[in-house]
Amino acid sequence: MREVSLFRRCLSLVMLTALCAELGACAGRPDAAVLDPVPLSGSSDRQLTVLTATNRSPDARGYSSKRNATLSFEEFTVAIPPSHRPSNIEWPVGKPDADKDMVVVKRHALDEKQFVAMAQAPNREEAVGIFVHGYNYTFQEALYRLAQVAADSKTDGTPILFSWPSQGALAGYLADRDAALASRDRLVWLVRTAAAKTDVKRVILFGHSVGGFLIMETLRQLKLEGKDDVLGKIVVVLAAPDIDDDLFKSQLEVVGRMRTPITLFVSKDDKALAVSSFLSGERPRAGSLNVDSPSVRDAALRYGLRIVDISSVKAADGVGHDRYANLAQLGPQLAKLNGGAASAPEAGSFVFDVAASVVSSPFRLAGAVVGQR
Numbered sequence: 249m250r251e252v253s254l255f256r257r258c259l260s261l262v263m264l265t266a267l268c269a270e271l272g273a274c275a276g277r278p279d280a281a282v283l284d285p286v287p288l289s290g291s292s293d294r295q296l297t298v299l300t301a302t303n304r305s306p307d308a309r310g311y312s313s314k315r316n317a318t319l320s321f322e323e324f325t326v327a328i329p330p331s332h333r334p335s336n337i338e339w340p341v342g343k344p345d346a347d348k349d350m351v352v353v354k355r356h357a358l359d360e361k362q363f364v365a366m367a368q369a370p371n372r373e374e375a376v377g378i379f380v381h382g383y384n385y386t387f388q389e390a391l392y393r394l395a396q397v398a399a400d401s402k403t404d405g406t407p408i409l410f411s412w413p414s415q416g417a418l419a420g421y422l423a424d425r426d427a428a429l430a431s432r433d434r435l436v437w438l439v440r441t442a443a444a445k446t447d448v449k450r451v452i453l454f455g456h457s458v459g460g461f462l463i464m465e466t467l468r469q470l471k472l473e474g475k476d477d478v479l480g481k482i483v484v485v486l487a488a489p490d491i492d493d494d495l496f497k498s499q500l501e502v503v504g505r506m507r508t509p510i511t512l513f514v515s516k517d518d519k520a521l522a523v524s525s526f527l528s529g530e531r532p533r534a535g536s537l538n539v540d541s542p543s544v545r546d547a548a549l550r551y552g553l554r555i556v557d558i559s560s561v562k563a564a565d566g567v568g569h570d571r572y573a574n575l576a577q578l579g580p581q582l583a584k585l586n587g588g589a590a591s592a593p594e595a596g597s598f599v600f601d602v603a604a605s606v607v608s609s610p611f612r613l614a615g616a617v618v619g620q621r
Contacts (some may be wrong), residue, residue, distance in 0.1 A: 277416075278339050280310035282388050283324075286344045288353045294328040295353065296398050299366055302411040303434045304387055311387040313415045315427060319434055321363035325354035326395040334400045335562075335574040337392050350392060367442050371405025374449040375483075376442045378408045380435065382457025383424045383490065386416035393573065400576035408442070410435055412462065421527060428462040435466045436473075443478045450508075452483045456572055457520070460489030460535070464499045471503050479503070484510045487572035488535035490524050496534040497547070505552035509595045512537070513572060515559040520569035539597035548597050555597045 288295075300322045304311035311320070327346050329338055340349040358366070370376055379397070381390035394409050412431035414424050442451045455463040463484060470479055489496070489512060500510075514537045521533045537544050539557045548555050561571040 277386065278388055278392070280307070280388055282340060282344070282392070283310045283352055283355065285353055285355055286346060286351045288327055288346050294399060296326045296328065296395050296403075297406045298324045298326060298391060298394055298398070298409055299358075299363065299406055300324060300387075300391065300409045300411060301363065301367075301434075301438055302387060302409075302413075303431055304411060304413045311411065311413075313386075313413050313420075313427075315413045315430060319360075319437075321358040321360065323354075323356055323358055323366065324352055324391060326392070327351050327353045328395070328399045332399065334576070335396070337396050339392070350395065364441055366406065367408055367438070368445040368448060369406065370445075370448045371403075373404070374447060375405070375452055376408065376448050376450070377403065377405065377452040377454065378410055378438065378442065380410050380412070380453065380455040380459035380462055381414070382455075382459045382488075383414060383421060384416060384418055385411075385414045387411050389416070397573065397576045408438070410438055412459075414458075421524070424458055425461070428458050429465060431462060432465045432469060435462060436469050439466060439470070439482065440475065440478055443481045449481065450483050451478075451481050452485070454485045454487070455489065456487045457490045457535070457569065460486035461491045464489075464491060464496065464503070467503045467506075468499050480507050482506065483508045485513070486510065486534070487513045487575070488515065488518055488521060488569055489533070490521060491534040493532040493534055493537075497551075500551045500553075509552045509554045511554040511556065513556050513558045513575065514539070515557060515561075515571060517559055518569050539599060545597050548595050552595045554595055557597075557599045560600060 301319050302311055303316050303319055305314040305316040306312075306320055328350055329346065329348050331348055332338060332350065338348065338350045340351060344351045346353065367376065379390075379394045381393065385393075390409055390411050394407055397403075398407050412434075413427045414420070415427070439451055439453065442448060453463050453466075455461075463486065467479065467482070467484070484506065491499075512534060514535050516536055516538055518536055521536045524533055537555055539545075539555055544555060547553065558571050558575070561574050563569065563571045563574075
């Protein structure tokens with residue numbers, strides 16, 4: 249038994265090392281210096297305001313991977329360069345230059361009262377958006393990724409980043425799952441706060457990877473607390489959710505059917521989720537569901553889920569785990585989901601075909617029949 253355990257650990261290390269090489273994560277990653285405001289030359293194509301709430305411990309320039317008992321709040325203004333390419337983050341190399349780099353041009357700390365006032369201000373669609381990053385993210389990487397997604401989707405309003413204390417390291421997977429779970433109460437507070445004002449009609453929770461696990465735990469806690477009024481406002485989108493399949497079902501059993509179906513973006517060739525599955529005893533992950541499987545179709549019907557296979561979407565990280573970064577620019581095609589109403593209250597399993605710019609539906613609830621692709 250000890251030999252099997254040792255073999256599994258060694259194989260896990262080999263898989264993580266290979267994944268690290270494909271991600272390029274062993275090379276330099278942006279440090280907290282990218283959070284320092286830089287002068288704006290006036291040629292920036294767009295400036296975005298992002299609110300941040302984090303239970304990471306503050307350090308000299310930004311935030312560390314250490315856990316903090318309280319939340320810290322800030323407001324960042326991020327400038328998007330004229331040469332910005334969709335799904336790309338133009339990281340500063342050397343001296344930051346707003347003409348060609350994505351840069352922070354303003355930042356200032358907020359107290360809780362100031363943050364709440366800004367967080368409760370809905371966009372033109374009466375919605376507030378919250379992004380919860382995944383495993384192996386630093387604070388600055390999460391901030392810039394949210395700015396990229398907001399820029400590409402031409403988001404109206406001020407998106408909110410909830411940054412939990414990820415280790416920002418591939419070897420920190422188990423520590424990250426614990427840190428995410430330990431952050432649940434903080435995210436519950438943020439969601440309840442955002443939903444408190446009557447003019448906020450929707451709170452959009454977008455979670456990636458382990459961030460999806462944290463969101464589902466948050467929904468579960470809200471349900472157990474009897475906060476159905478809050479749950480009624482929530483719209484959930486999970487990209488490559490790193491959640492054990494059975495755990496996901498147990499979470500759904502508690503949460504019940506949402507007013508707006510939970511949307512899952514999944515892909516069968518996500519190598520990061522394959523490693524996660526292996527590390528978890530070869531348990532399947534929710535982000536790797538096969539939309540052609542009868543059991544997946546049954547689950548979509550039972551729990552009221554919208555499961556969208558995005559395997560055809562290009563991934564920049566080489567392992568298929570960050571496809572969500574490309575989804576913002578594909579909004580018009582995705583809007584064709586369910587006959588052109590992306591917000592329609594329809595559940596089912598779908599295949600997103602980028603090449604054809606269509607969505608085929610093996611299974612749909614609203615009067616359609618099961619078909620073959």
